[in-house]
Amino acid sequence: MIQFADNTMVEQLKKIWKECFHDEDSYIDFFFGEYFHDESTLVYLIDKTPVSMLTLMPAKLHEKNGIRKVYYVYAVATLPDAQGKGYSSRLLEYANEITKNSTFLQPATKALENFYERNGYSSTIIRKMIRIKREQLELDEKSQMELKAATITSERKRFAIKELRAEDSSLYKKIRDGRLSATNYIEWEEYELAYAIKENAYTGGKTLLIDDSYIVMVREYEDVLYIREHTMPSNLIMELVRQLLTDSNLQECSVHLMRTDNLQANETQTIMSRFPVERGKGYFNLAFE
Structure with a gap:
């Protein structure tokens, strides 16, 4: 099941972040204290518990004939024991369904670039x-x-x-x-x-x-x-x-x-x-x- 996270899920989201990115607890607390809000982070739930997440940050793309609302995909992460089951891919697909294919991101590694390419992303900027x-x-x-x-x-x-x-x-x-x-x-x-x-x-x-x-x-x-x-x-x-x-x-x-x-x-x-x-x-x- 996919939905937007709410405040009751923050501690589980911090756990996902910690296990995937290995940041200091203080930085994780900083992000969830300063940026996280309702309808900012999508989660994939198993038995009502988040196992995968991504955050959508709104922006605007200036096109030749106007402005398009777009979303930066940030902090895509899945618990290690839940990886390899397609949860991140499903979150990405859902994000693009609700934003009408208006997402963009920066892959951290070549392997991630290949992963996002398989999920319909192209190198553009x-x-x-x-x-x-x-x-x-x-x-x-x-x-x-x-x-x-x-x-x-x-x-x-x-x-x-x-x-x-x-x-x-x-x-x-x-x-x-x-x-x-x-x-x-x-x-x-x-x-x-x-x-x-x-x-x-x-x-x-x-x-x-x-x-x-x-x-x-x-x-x-x-x-x-x-x-x-x-x-x-x-x-x-x-x-x-x-x-x-x-x-x-x-x-x-x-x-x-x-x-x-x-x-x-x-x-x-x-x-x-x-x-x-x-x-x-x-x-x-x-x-x-």
Whole structure:
């Protein structure tokens, strides 16, 4: 039996999450305390007990002729002793029935990519990243051009940086939508952006307002600075990377690129969907991973 979970099922859902993803209890409590709500999580029940789950996060896909409501599929999980019985596949099929094939997701591994492909998903949006070492930012202009990176001038600009909180999600959304909105852009709702800011902060990251004009979401992980999303022109984001690396004393940064960035990506990730998007033409960087 499939239905939306309610608050009486939360402890069982936490058990599924723990056994599948092995996250700290505090992070699991954070998700269910800050995001979970009625009609957000589908469950497969055996004897009235959840054994499999997935969460649907609403968003909007900007198409040529209008806006389509879509849903990001997050935290697909089945108890280990219930795996291999098709429960996750049935949840995915039900999710696509009620959303009219309007779901998308980011597979964590190649094996999961194959699993989702068998469940009707296609690789559509390619998230592009560039990984930069600190020494690359100190090259001269000629070398920068040879690397097809942004031109780094000899001038050093210090950006004015303010940290945004969840209550600033409307400002984040305004800047994000204004800079990124275009055909095949996936727009997050304010509720999800507020959660993204809180989740990023919970895991040690920061959401930054740069010069009162741009937004940048950053997180440090294993001595690498990750810029999960930004709205800055290519030359300015490289200058900001220099400043952030210098201030943090880190040696490396990975930047998720906008479609308009003229930087040469050296890493990619795949987003899969049940709705059509011309491959490589969409934008979706701010994923929950």
